[in-house]
Amino acid sequence: MSILDLTISEIHQALVNKTTTPVELVKEALARAKANNDNAFEILIEEQAIKEAEALGEPEVDNPFWGIPFVLKDNFSTKGIETTASSNILNGYIPLFDATVYAKLKKKKAILIGKTTLDELAMGGTGTTGHKGTTFNPWDPKHERLVGGSSCGSAACVSAGIVPFAMGSDTGDSVRKPASYAGLVGFKPSWGRISRYGLFPFAPSLDHVAYFTRDVKDAALLLDVLAGRDLHDATSSLEPVERYEEDLSAPLKGKKIAVIDDIVQTISDQKIQLAFKRSCEELAKQGAIIEHIRFGEDLLQSIYATYIVISCSEATSNDANLDGIKFGPFYPGKTYQEVMFNARTKGFSELIKRRFVIGSFSLMSENQDILFRRAQKNRRKIVNRLNEILAKVDAIYVPAAPSVAPKIVSSSYKLSDEYLIADNHLALGNFGGLPSITLPLMLEDGLPVGVNLTGAAFEEKKLLSLAAGLERITGLANLSVLNKKEGNL
């Protein structure tokens, strides 16, 4: 096993001990990236990464990110580095500024080695709709399975062992769902906890900066660095930033955990059911109090339509700036409308266009009451229910997905007539802006599947403490394709 296969905190020790150097790490990460064939990268940043690694002096003992290679989903603005959000409409766009999260990681001397693929403009959950095509699940060498999206490339990079952490974004479940399929920790802190400045918007009221790591401790360390007020983002929170790794070894005794039965029951995969049940028993054995509750089936069934209407409405407005005039490919025309029409017709894929029409239609003044505003009202209904539950317990605990990573042929990005509750429930965390973390539960025929914990807003520290406890139960910390494990469940 290479040092690159360790967690961030372990690699940090190796760097401090000079068992390895940033240059060695970066070169190995780049070599792995080049050897990888999961279609995870929009762009590799070789020269700059090696230069940055070479320029680092003595290891910084108190800075766990010193010299650590990482990747960014290609919807984070990076000055001087082409950023397309995997959409043809942004081909060739070279941003003039760094997203706040990138600036913070740069300042900590973490080293960006590449930018990763996503579902076009982060709108999608399959990792199949970006302009570079499908990103594959590293756990399936036959390339039959998707890794999930929209943060598909970032998920693939961490589970393939290329980097120990990767930045993504999560509007419905775009980090926490792929984390389940890729056997990773996927964490989305509270809305406003991490600045969104420089994150290409999909639906700002639901968008969160989120990320993949290979254990809970790394997720906590990363939040230490990324959390905080940003004067460029008026929605970023003033809540004090904590030392999120402090309580990770706290016992589970007395912690109250709510299991939402009407989500769990919709899962048909018996192996997942069984492992999930065992994990609950283990939690109880360690003194946690498991409460089985029902969320309300009508509300659970309403999640997807509510999510589609709100997110598409916001998206159609956010992406109105993409017209080929200021940036992105310019297409001539006889009128300015024709110029914009050509750029948008050629630049967006058909899925995105359908989503925009849905959003635009929902916002029309004659439709708002029964589409957009109704969805917003229902969002409040759902969030009220969530907060009612979270007032009584420390976290909500459910499987993160109904199955292991699906096969690509069976995946669809069309709206479905069925209520796929177990596939859609992670959006609850986005509706409420709640901290929510996915971590691996088990492997089923060599493919991982995850569980999810969601806590009250700004209670990241408590949530991470619970997640660490659960991680001890599953025995699947630091899982990757290069570091396969059996787990305890």
Place this chain on the structure above:
Amino acid sequence: MKEITLDVLHDAATRLLFDMSDEEYQTLFEEFKILTKQMETIGRIQGLDELEPMTFPFDCGNSYLREDVAEEPLPREEALANAGSVQDNEIKLPKVVG
């Protein structure tokens, strides 16, 4: 609500300044049927209409006003560097009428 027909969808797409293939309009038409049915169901959720529409997930209490201080503007060459049609330091479009 406006009745959804292929023409309505076509018009909505045109207003968004793009076109789609005929097949996609058909898919979209089917998607709308599903979506409006589900939204109708949501409309029957008890007590929904008494609720205020929610834009922000919680009361943020973190808003502030920016002091009115001008910062260094973008260098012009940089500001225009990504534009595909530039003339005399300005973005050039076909003549805009009306």
Place this chain on the structure above:
Amino acid sequence: MNFEAVIGLEIHVEMKTKSKMFSAAPNSFSREPNTEIALLDMAYPGTMPIVNKQAVINAIRVANALHMTIDHELHFDRKNYFYSDLPKGFQITQQFRPIGRDGYLEVLGRDGKKKRIEIERIHMEEDTCKQLHFMDYTLLDYNRAGVPLVEIVSRPDIRNGTEAMHYVEAIRNIVLYSGTSDGKMEEGSLRCDVNISLRPYGSDAFGTKVEIKNINSLKNIEQALDYEIERQSASLLNGTPIQQETRRFDEASGKTVLMRVKTSAVDYKYFPEPNIVPIPLSDEFVNQAIATCPELYDAKKERYLAKGLNEADASIILSDIAMSRYFEKALPLVKNAKTLANFLIVEVNGYLNKNAIGIAEFPLDEASMAEISNLQDDGFTHKQCADIFNYCLANKVSPKEASSALQIEKQVVDEGAVLQAVNAVLDANPQSVADFKAGKDRAKGFLVGQVMKASHGKLNPAAVSKVMDEELKKR
């Protein structure tokens, strides 16, 4: 049949803040295109709006001056539409909760009576980029994109062009004197769109609305509306219905001309801006904004009148905010405000016009101006003081240096000396006295002239004239 005009006004005012509404780009009206841009102004992906505090303070001040109810929580919304001058594809505005609601202004109507015009709302928003149109292409300058605006929307209470003009004038004075804007209609920093429809007197229904856009002077508002009322009346009288359309005012012909016929209304798909969480405004913040508002036009005028200026003088000085500033700086130094005002209105304005400069470039400082004004109130004639004024400007010297160079001496106003001189002349000119008594008023002028001549111009003519009147009565 007679028609009543129903007129509503939408006024957009560009604020002269240091930075833009939602970005920190400078807002200094640079003429060099695309040199005052921040990332947000070109809608680069991932940029976010941050509200400018001064813009909010300005909006509160204007709302207060318009007697409006001020919302103590700021909310912003998106107005979605595509246009070449709109970088984001939406404009951030305040559709659902404007910062001010339900105000009014009192303006002079055509009959000279005060009339109350109700104001529906005032809200903040951002400007679009500027388009320069050429023969077969258009250039885009993003300097103006994001400049803070307030929009003030009246209720349809206005009935004719004169009222409309006075209403806009009053608003211009408010935004100008509150420091919100330079309020220049010609340069587009105050833009006025008018909605006008006609209906038979006594009717409550509204006729078809015509919009007149971008009228660029106060006088043109009056003209445009009065023309449009006539045009629509004539049209209705000969049975041609009014069509819903947008017109513009053509200055050369004094007429409104058709720009475009309105088709279906645009649906702006308004929804709350998700990147700006509601901003509570404390009572303290709102009160402070109001308390620190610079003195407004009406208050200044009242103060000037109390200092002895007449309505016309006060209006002339207040018609130029720089002039009023100059006036107020000199004011504490003078014995008589009216004398100072006369100098500004006649001599100073004359000099400015002749040299085609503004008061800002006027070379004489306020203290020197006050000194000259005081000389007149100390007994020098206006003519003498005007000579000193001109000498100062011509030779760049102080009033003291000027008066000694001109060897100007104060005229005698002492009643005893004047009386003696007057009686001496009356005694020497019995024929003229007789002529005066016989009704020849000109004789008095001759007699005064004789006194002045005898005293070599050292007696004060006003004093001489006054004593002359008295003494002639006695004879």
